[in-house]
Amino acid sequence: MKQSDRDRSVRLLWEPDAQTAREPKAALTRARVVDAAIKVADAEGVDALTMRRVAETLGFTTMSLYRHVPGKSELLDLMVDAVWGETEHAPAGPWREGLEFFARQMWSMYRAHPWMLQLTTSRRMPGPHAMTRQDAAYAAVSELGLRSEEIVAVVTTVAHFVDGVGRTMADRVRSERETGVSEEDWWNGREALWEHFTPDRLPMMTHIWNSGGFERPLDEFEFGLARVLDGLAVFIDAEDRPLVRRETCL
Amino acid sequence: MKQSDRDRSVRLLWEPDAQTAREPKAALTRARVVDAAIKVADAEGVDALTMRRVAETLGFTTMSLYRHVPGKSELLDLMVDAVWGETEHAPAGPWREGLEFFARQMWSMYRAHPWMLQLTTSRRMPGPHAMTRQDAAYAAVSELGLRSEEIVAVVTTVAHFVDGVGRTMADRVRSERETGVSEEDWWNGREALWEHFTPDRLPMMTHIWNSGGFERPLDEFEFGLARVLDGLAVFIDAEDRPLVRRETCL
DNA sequence: ACACCTGGTGTACGACGTAAACAGCGCATG
DNA sequence: CATGCGCTGTTTACGTCGTACACCAGGTGT
Numbered sequence: 001m002k003q004s005d006r007d008r009s010v011r012l013l014w015e016p017d018a019q020t021a022r023e024p025k026a027a028l029t030r031a032r033v034v035d036a037a038i039k040v041a042d043a044e045g046v047d048a049l050t051m052r053r054v055a056e057t058l059g060f061t062t063m064s065l066y067r068h069v070p071g072k073s074e075l076l077d078l079m080v081d082a083v084w085g086e087t088e089h090a091p092a093g094p095w096r097e098g099l100e101f102f103a104r105q106m107w108s109m110y111r112a113h114p115w116m117l118q119l120t121t122s123r124r125m126p127g128p129h130a131m132t133r134q135d136a137a138y139a140a141v142s143e144l145g146l147r148s149e150e151i152v153a154v155v156t157t158v159a160h161f162v163d164g165v166g167r168t169m170a171d172r173v174r175s176e177r178e179t180g181v182s183e184e185d186w187w188n189g190r191e192a193l194w195e196h197f198t199p200d201r202l203p204m205m206t207h208i209w210n211s212g213g214f215e216r217p218l219d220e221f222e223f224g225l226a227r228v229l230d231g232l233a234v235f236i237d238a239e240d241r242p243l244v245r246r247e248t249c250l
Numbered sequence: 251m252k253q254s255d256r257d258r259s260v261r262l263l264w265e266p267d268a269q270t271a272r273e274p275k276a277a278l279t280r281a282r283v284v285d286a287a288i289k290v291a292d293a294e295g296v297d298a299l300t301m302r303r304v305a306e307t308l309g310f311t312t313m314s315l316y317r318h319v320p321g322k323s324e325l326l327d328l329m330v331d332a333v334w335g336e337t338e339h340a341p342a343g344p345w346r347e348g349l350e351f352f353a354r355q356m357w358s359m360y361r362a363h364p365w366m367l368q369l370t371t372s373r374r375m376p377g378p379h380a381m382t383r384q385d386a387a388y389a390a391v392s393e394l395g396l397r398s399e400e401i402v403a404v405v406t407t408v409a410h411f412v413d414g415v416g417r418t419m420a421d422r423v424r425s426e427r428e429t430g431v432s433e434e435d436w437w438n439g440r441e442a443l444w445e446h447f448t449p450d451r452l453p454m455m456t457h458i459w460n461s462g463g464f465e466r467p468l469d470e471f472e473f474g475l476a477r478v479l480d481g482l483a484v485f486i487d488a489e490d491r492p493l494v495r496r497e498t499c500l
Numbered sequence: 501a502c503a504c505c506t507g508g509t510g511t512a513c514g515a516c517g518t519a520a521a522c523a524g525c526g527c528a529t530g
Numbered sequence: 531c532a533t534g535c536g537c538t539g540t541t542t543a544c545g546t547c548g549t550a551c552a553c554c555a556g557g558t559g560t
Binding site (some may be wrong): 007010014070100120126127131132134135136138139141142147148149150151152153156157159160161162163164165167168171186190192193196197201202204205208211212213214216217218219220222223224226227228229230231232234235243244246 | 257375378382406412413415421442447451457460463476477
């Protein structure tokens with residue numbers, strides 16, 4: 001039941017494609033299905049990613065996909081790990097460069113495939129490519145004499161930041177595709193909304209608006225990444241580092 | 251068409267409930283619908299949040315909801331802003347305390363309603379409560395003599411971090427509900443997965459695992475928040491601050 | 501020769517969001 | 531009081547989704 005389902009997912013992701021043991025007599029392959037699904041998601045967003053749509057782009061019937069992929073959920077797992085597989089391995093070097101490389105890898109991955117952030121929101125199964133990249137990120141800070149919990153915490157802090165900034169970026173991309181209207185035009189067209197942005201209700205926002213703070217924003221990724229790495233540097237260079245363990249699971 | 255739809259959403263969110271102008275003759279109200287929807291999402295997750303399910307908990311038919319809410323998308327907008335309305339206003343004080351308060355508000359909001367992070371992933375319409383909290387966050391750093399772009403960048407950096415850590419937390423909560431199995435038990439039950447975690451494939455991960463780094467993790471939120479604020483302090487205390495503007499829209 | 505597996509097809513079902521037509525009620529107007 | 535209108539809730543129905551299931555064609559092992 002559940003157990004076997006999950007183990008099947010593990011096998012699907014981690015074990016090499018054994019289907020061609022006999023003969024490559026199949027016109028359709030798992031790789032082709034995953035590839036087509038990624039292309040659909042890239043072009044039309046994850047909401048348009050239906051089994052029918054994927055099959056259509058391949059020129060097969062919907063149900064033919066199920067001969068190569070157990071279900072949509074597992075197809076999503078495979079897509080996510082395939083995209084992680086596109087990223088490069090981090091080179092050896094000082095910790096800050098290594099973490100920065102890791103962050104930029106994630107960032108460019110999210111930019112190329114914004115739907116990733118919607119899929120990893122689900123209970124996804126970790127795949128080999130994702131784990132390999134994570135391992136490389138841990139390796140970047142392995143020479144600093146940190147406790148292993150600290151290594152994990154440092155890397156996840158960076159990952160969380162990139163996730164967060166990627167999420168807003170992905171939202172922007174999606175809105176633009178869905179409405180067919182650019183972010184800027186959209187906001188400019190919301191006169192009904194601006195009426196409510198009065199200085200007494202939202203003093204700081206109107207001030208920032210009037211002084212052009214929203215029109216010429218800083219690069220959110222570059223700015224934030226520099227700050228996060230600065231903050232980690234403060235931690236790493238400190239003599240004694242306080243430990244705050246997680247007390248709750250949630 | 252689109253324009254009028256969007257403006258209707260604005261009115262829905264920003265203008266006071268005018269429906270009781272005549273008489274409160276309706277058994278169902280918008281507030282009750284939104285409230286029931288939030289309860290369903292809290293208890294069963296946003297995937298279980300269907301119009302049929304909300305109507306059922308209220309003891310009405312599905313279509314009755316549409317007398318009070320234009321559609322599901324707008325209901326989600328209303329839910330998001332209602333939850334923002336539950337948070338407290340930031341008190342005045344030094345910048346670091348103010349930002350920390352803002353971050354902790356978001357964090358506890360996400361912990362109480364993990365589905366928020368799945369909903370804000372969509373092209374949501376900003377509501378008054380969300381904007382008020384954001385305004386207060388800007389106010390926290392308003393006395394530092396920063397340029398207004400910098401004010402925005404500082405606050406969004408914190409928000410992005412909390413979003414990122416909230417997202418992983420929300421995933422954990424969701425997995426546990428869906429599978430009925432705790433995070434720890436789930437991982438422990440994945441022998442099929444552990445087989446692939448060999449030192450030659452994932453040297454750092456196996457090392458961290460063996461030294462207990464995953465078993466006794468640090469508090470991701472506390473750790474990361476402290477680092478992010480440290481990094482912002484470095485920026486704020488610096489004499490000259492480089493400007494990196496956003497060059498692309500995406 | 502045969503049964504068997506493997507890969508692709510066609511049909512069908514239940515759940516979803518919601519459009520549209522309808523029914524009962526309270527009120528303002530004759 | 532009667533009448534008709536507008537608001538609230540109901541019923542039915544449609545199109546789309548994931549996918550279970552039965553079917554079929556052709557290559558393979560015995």
